[in-house]
Amino acid sequence: MSLKYAILGLLDQEPHYGYEIKQKFEHMMGDLWPVSYGQLYPTLRKLAEDDLVTMKTVQxxxxVEKNVYSITGTGSSFFSSWLLNQKKKVQISIKDEFTLSLFFLDRMDKYEAQDMLRTKLQELHEKQRKYADEYKLYTDNTPRYKKALTRKMLLHLDAEQKWIEELLQAL
Amino acid sequence: MSLKYAILGLLDQEPHYGYEIKQKFEHMMGDLWPVSYGQLYPTLRKLAEDDLVTMKTVQxxxxVEKNVYSITGTGSSFFSSWLLNQKKKVQISIKDEFTLSLFFLDRMDKYEAQDMLRTKLQELHEKQRKYADEYKLYTDNTPRYKKALTRKMLLHLDAEQKWIEELLQAL
DNA sequence: CACAACATGTAAGATGTTACATGATTGA
DNA sequence: TCAATCATGTAACATCTTACATGTTGTG
Incomplete structure (x- = not known):
């Protein structure tokens, strides 16, 4: 994922402390992009070691002590060049466990395979309903990015569904 | 990804040696799912340690010595239960660096942001053309799974494209 | 003979998850 | 007072990438 860049991006606006970074990030992302402390704090330490951020403990x-992190000049330009490069790469990954499991579909009998695909379709429909409902609840106050993320999820759920329907028909 | 399950799945049909596993897997996957030796051999060792496979060196x-791996009873049932569980989980992940970068779109000026999205669209079109061409070249001999994978890639590229077009319109 | 293909690995590091551990403050 | 929230971390493990290291065999 690169939590690293998410942190730098937040710090590029203003200093933050660790807990706050997690809160902000998850507020934007909803359940689509969770962050664990087990990753957050080591990443912050690593960024400080690499002189991309500085840390200052404040009361x-x-x-209660908070460790407030600020981005450095190096960190800021590192982040900017990353940001500029994002448009150049297409990184759609279709390497997930379910896709792998279909590799072994031929070994199931026809009805078992059909059942598997149908169950999957149901699960997809459920997820879709969930996110569609969430999307409807968004207001003008909802951050633009959160809407966009949910919309992205819905579109990719559509794609996945269509794919499985095609596979089912081909059986 | 879990190369682990891919290996177990192959071994569940017949014994294979390492190099052969890589060849077979990549023949199926094309460039959509590469496997490195740096991951393959340690994974095979780990599977042997966990008694999911056994290893035998043959001349x-x-x-030239080959290390031929066979699945054990434990390994076979472990694989089967994994396979059965796949239909129950929906694991669409939209956590990629580009998506993250759009989080910071607001900080760019309008034209810079539009340029970014348009460049991305072009890259997506290029990828799409590439895979569409590949898809057309497939014959009746092409493994079913390879076709399905490419088709999946095309559908998700469509979804991504549509998403970016929507974002561009909203700007 | 040179080069591609066959065959097996290790080492270091990036990235992430889950579970564990600690303690202060706030509100019901 | 008790639970939720605030606040910071570590340890173990899983997964994967990149670069390095070594040697054989087949082919032009």
Whole structure:
């Protein structure tokens, strides 16, 4: 995924502390892009080691300490060049476990295979309903990016569904 | 990805040696799913440690030794239960670097953002042409799975394209 | 003879998940 | 007071990529 770039992008606007980065990120992403502390804090440390960010411990309320991170000049230009390069690469990945499992579809008997694909279609429909409902609830206040993400999910769910329907017909 | 399951699936049909697994897999997958030796051999060792496969060194032509792997009973049932479970999970992931970069679209000026999306669209069209051409070349001898994979790629490229077109219109 | 293809690996690092561990503050 | 939320981390493991290292065999 590269949480690294997400962090740099947030810090490129203003300094943040770790917990806050997780909150902000997940607020934007909903359940589509979770971040674990087990990845967040080591990544922040690594970024500091590489001099892309600096860390400063500040006193919060009473005895609570926060580690506030700021982006450095190096970090900022590193982020910018990454951002500019994104338009040049197409990185659609279709390497998932379900796709792999279809590799072995020939070994099932016809009805078992059909059942598998039909069950999958149902699961896809369910997900689709879920995200479509979520999408309808969005208002003008919903961040533009969150809407776009959900829309992307819906379009790719459509694609997956269409693919499986084609496979089912071919059986 | 879980190369692990791909290996078990191949071995569930008949024993194979490492090099052969890579050849077979990539013959099926084309460039859509490459496998490196740096992952293959350690994975085979791990599977042997976990008693999901057994290894036997056989003499090939002259001085060439091959390590032939066979699936065990444990391995076979482990694979089967994995296979059965695939229909239950929907794992569409939209967590890629480009999607992340759009998170920061608001910080670009309008024309820069439009340029970014248009460049991306061109790249997508190019990829699409490439896979569409490949798809047309497939014959009755082409493994069913390879066709399905390319078709899946084309459908998801469509989805991605549509998404970006929508974003461009919204700008 | 040179080069492609066959055959097997290791080492280092990137990236991510899950589970564990600790402690303060706020609100019901 | 008890639970939720705030706040920071570590350890173990899983997965994968890239680069390096070694040697044989077949073909033009």
């Amino acid at each position: 919060g309320k009473k005895a | 090939g032509k002259k001085a």
